[in-house]
Amino acid sequence: MTPNPLRRAAAIIALSVLAFSGTAVAAQAATVEPSPSPTVTAEPTAEPTDEPTAEPTDEPTDEPTDEPTDEPTAEPTDEPTDEPTDEPTDEPTAEPTAGTVPVPALTVTQPTCNGLNVVNTGRIAIAPASTVDWVVFNEGGSLYAASEEDIEGSSENPGDAGQFDVAPGEYYVFAFPGDDKEFTDLGAWVLIEPEFDTTIFQTINITPFAGTCPVETQLTDATKGGFTSPANVTRGGTLVLSGLPAGAVLRGYLFSVPTDLGVATVAADGTLRLTVPAAVTVGTHRVALYRADGTLLGWQYVEVLAGGQLAVTGVDPVAGVLGGVVLVAAGGALVLARRRLAS
Structure with a gap:
């Protein structure tokens, strides 16, 4: 196929332009020389320091630091610390802490002898703190359901002490701290419901006297x-x-x-x-x-x-x-001997 004359002319023009452009670039590359900057900087750029700057940043960091700061923060933290602070706070806390009271002193006396006779009853004595109430049930009573016959004794007012004689059997002594307080150092006492209540109790057994009284x-x-x-x-x-x-x-x-x-x-x-x-x-x-x-x-x-x-x-x-009798006899014999000598 014979090429179109117009297309051939366009191709020749394009090749000419490319040739001319390459010559111009080469000529330009041969004539342009690089030149240094007129001046150098006075100091080299600073290297980063090994330690952070002493002054804090204007804004807090997103993550806490690994080590605590030496000085306290200007504002208190939202959450309490795990350990108490060395110094007391300037303001009291909003709610008072729960108070504590000692457990009641409980004395149990078993049946025994009084002189030559057996005492068939024991005795329960209780001495509580001023806020504490108490009640003693016999084996037929319960803290949740009891009649007057089931109660051996109870406090009329918080802090009342009491003692009473009881027959051999099983008894339950309950104590209530009062005033939103809690008992400390329970000893032989037991919490009735450790997770829900502060009431404590003991089980007391009064046993019949099995010995013999003095004869x-x-x-x-x-x-x-x-x-x-x-x-x-x-x-x-x-x-x-x-x-x-x-x-x-x-x-x-x-x-x-x-x-x-x-x-x-x-x-x-x-x-x-x-x-x-x-x-x-x-x-x-x-x-x-x-x-x-x-x-x-x-x-x-x-x-x-x-x-x-x-x-x-x-x-x-x-x-x-016996010695006195001997001395009297000896004295009498001495008097008798003297009389015989005198006669």
């Missing part, structure tokens, strides 16, 4: 001894017995008229201290010691003196009486 007929020559007693003691004074097992809990009695000297614990050195009532009759008595189950440990003679009476120490009162 004077037990004080025979075969049961004498078991400890050492001083020869005498003053009425109203302290009778110190020795040679006993340390830690033993013993009850003392004086005979022949049974006189309860109370319960005491033997000290580490084996001594037991009992107080002799001021109303005890002056004269020779027998002091007897009984174990917790009522069995006799032993007995000894002791002479009870009136206040200010001269004590005869280290002498068995029976031996003293």
Whole structure:
């Protein structure tokens, strides 16, 4: 196919333009020379510092820093800190903290002997703090449903103390702190509902007395001894017995008229201290010691003196009486011998 004359002319013109342009560029590249800038900068650009600047930024950072700042912030934080601050705050908190009260003092006495007779009842005594109420139920009662027959005792007003005798059986003692308070150091007490309530309780068992009360007929020559007693003691004074097992809990009695000297614990050195009532009759008595189950440990003679009476120490009162008889007899024999010599 024969090319169109117009198209050939256009192609030739285009090639000519390209050739001319290349020549012009080459000529221009050959004539233009680079030149340095007239001046250099006075100081090189600063390098970044290893540590941040001492002054804080105008705006807070999005993330907290790894270490706390040395100085407190100007405004308090929205959330409380995990640990208390070293210094108290200038303003009190909006709500007071919950108060606490001690648990009531509870004393339980089991049935025992009173002299030679058994006491069949025990005793429950309670002494609470001033805001505390309490109630004692027998085994038929309940905190949620109880009649008057089920209640052994209760406080009329917060802080009332009370004590009452109870027959052998099971009892429940409840205490309520009052005034939105809580009990501390529960000890033997138990929270009735730890997650919902501050009421505490104890279960008390009063057990019948299974021992035997002192019997004077037990004080025979075969049961004498078991400890050492001083020869005498003053009425109203302290009778110190020795040679006993340390830690033993013993009850003392004086005979022949049974006189309860109370319960005491033997000290580490084996001594037991009992107080002799001021109303005890002056004269020779027998002091007897009984174990917790009522069995006799032993007995000894002791002479009870009136206040200010001269004590005869280290002498068995029976031996003293016998000695007096011997001295009287000896005195009589001496008088008789003198009369014979005179005649």
